[in-house]
Amino acid sequence: MAIALAGGAWLVTSGDDSPRGSGKKEPPEARVLHEIPTPKVGKDPINVEGMWTTDRNFVKAGVEKVTGYPLGGGSAQWEIPLGGEICWTTPHINADGLTPVLFRDADADNPVCTQVGLLDLRKGELRWQHEVTNEYGSRVMFDEVTMGGGTIAAGSSDGGAAWSVDGTPLWKPEEDAECRDVGYGGGARLVAVRHCGDVSSPAVDVRSFDPKTRKATSTYELPAGVEYLHVVSTDPLVLAIEDEKKRSTGVTDLVAVDDSAARGTRRGAIEMGDDTYTLDCQPSVVESCTELAVSKERDAVFLGTEQNVDAATMNEIVALDLATGKEAGRTPGSTDANLRVLGLDEKGAVLAYQETTLGGAGGAVWRVDPRTHAKTRVLRANTAGRDTEASFEAGGQVRYARGHLYLGQKLISAPDEPTEKNGPLAIVIGTK
Template identity: 30%
Template sequence: MSFGPPHSLYTESTRAAEGRRTRLRTRLLGAAAAVLLVVGGVGGWLIAADDDPPPAAEPAPVAQSPDEVRETVEKVPASPEGRLMVMQREAGLEKFKDGDQRYAPGTWATGKVFAKGMADKVMGFEIGADSDDPAWTLELGGHICATTKHVTADGRTAVVVQPKKPEGDVTEGVCDKVVFFDIDTGKKLWQATMPSARSAFVTNTNLTLTSGVVAVAWGQGSIAYDMKNGRQLWNGNTASSCEDEGFAGGRALLALLGCGEGTDATYQVQKLDPRTGKAEWTYKVARGIQAVYLPSSDPPVLAVAAGDLTVTDLITLDAAGKHRATIAMADSYDPKCGERYFSSPYFGVVEYCDGMAVGQDRLFVATKDESDIDQPANWIVAFDAATGRTDGKFEGRPYQPVHPIRTNGDELLIFRGSLSEYEPAAVVSWNPSTDKETPYLLFNLPQDDLGKLGDLEWSDIVVEKGRVFFSRRQLSADSEDPKAAVLASVGLGSFGLRH
């Protein structure tokens, strides 16, 4: 596996990363002493539904054109009883040395297919099929370098690839190929080679989608393509002291610019016209900031780290790029920006803050883990985007931490984990205006390696079309049976899904 330079990127051992999960492991061990852990398999619990209230009214769907970034609104299923819809296992991991991983960046789903990036390919699995074999496999001709969480309204997305090159080639390790594909069919719709991308690597390449546009930035350059045909729209390689470090897509296109070097480095955020790359406004971030993430383009939201690389504040802007509010994270909140892959900048990091979600009027942020086993494991706090004031709180339960997944109209979809054999994990929707919780799915996850499948530090969690998918971002061989296939992804749906 050649991801360069440097020649060997993935050198941080699993043991070194364990220090970042000490508190979580403490809670897991405490739970093991108090309750029986979930056994392998899905299900094994009863639901008493006689006195359940009727399902909440479903939000009206948003009409979108095919090239817009998808914004689906989930329906409340007739029954929240979960059932297995997809199970993916990955074999051949025994060839990796101790501590090495098979990287699996990228997780997407439509109403028909669950798709998963795996090293140098993308595989699609038919949802609800009897077979565990992929329905299609898209060979990429090189390892995945960057992915995007965004999907178009008609089910297309993109990856950046590091093409295979002869050993010693001056462009060996360069990530300069964009592949745009259909998730339902696995068909490659187009691919393009990024000009002047000799400094694009897995450590600095960021990819996003916005309406009709695929955009890539790698620090010393950027480029945008038309979704319809792969035609280049603009190239951001300029002789400027500020460089495009990454983009945030979705409803709009924001660019993160790094200006200067070392202790004098500063950041700017620009809103760009997606078709031309021209800046519509510029927001200058205060000096002393060490890192900036863009968890939302519309409304514009910045997550900034002052002093070190841990996020200290969230900043909301208005439609004209003017400051609205600053929300201090202090020592209480955990937006999880840049925390994937042992906090290394692999596969694109600018848009990923896994501990928070952004709606039109509110920001939802998870708190840090609570060490007291008699208290809720954590909370999700809603903040008003205009004022920065708190605007509601959703509590986890002892041994049942909660994580924001994404907004669902005016509500928030939440994953509530569980370490109990008797209390299932769940996907629920929370209305912060009424404080009402609506169950969507109840299930038990297979017990794997201290719960990595349901841990946002290790796995993607995607909710789409009434299903929830848990997918590991990196895999290693089973220490007791190295040749055994390892659980990579699980998809769960409802026995009573309404279409």
């Protein structure tokens, strides 16, 4: 195993990156325990994004439904029919196993994304389902949905709407409002990204507020030129900014915001640079960034670097201080596969997925100590399932929980050729 910057020196072993001589025991070899088949669909892509784990189930979104399986895979234990294609899900789940979902109304003449529902992932049921109408009686279409501060909130270019956990409506878009909630960041808290003024070139700000009263506690105004804004963490508040003055596309800066006062201020900023770090954000969606982890304990963000075939390892995981923007630590990866940051585990350690290799090796999961930046392998997949595992690396979802690696598709469609077959919708990798 490679260990990053301990006591001011690099300690890196060669070869297969195993912890020989480190005294650490390698995890047993894992295998594909279960495959969920992809249902037959047409040529038009269907969104099946959404994948969660609870203390009881691995849950995967499918075609107009969400299904719960045993954590180690096996026959479905429950199914929640939605009656329409899924539009958006969030990784946030509360302590009761509840998470919101946005989906289409299949019964409408024009099935658009109007339905907001709350899923109970422990009981396997749809708690409630609501839609919003404007003053003209037309249904409001939403782009995304999230949960934070005990509130479910959906945003769109026309404004936002919210409900309490019991389904009580809290607010909805105001037709003549100067500012519109285009999206929300959830998790520990709920914050709103707002567009104000001219629709074609709006002023953008982020508002921290009390979801119960909707009273603002802090507002952080973004400079002119910010085209897209993403919330990557609400506690601490961290934003990913796409500034068209710096670059035409992609995230240009990560900004940590102090929202303790009525006027929010910038604590620190990190310039992303060109082809420096890997960060995947959908341009027009507020809460869509993946492949990073924000540690409140360390006041740092962890990012994977771009692949460099000339370096000692394919890429690295870098810790960047949110207050100073400076590097706080570095973890080298593997000699023949990229590391992808997944997030934090329940103890605050960084989880990273090591992709499969061209040589036929399976992937792996590493736990990175946020203080020492040393990494420990917690799962290693065998070579037998390598091709199946690799089929998820381009655009799939990856999650590690309770000793299992879960991989799932986001979009599915019929194969281009009649003789071809789709791979699985999702797989479970583990030892038992």
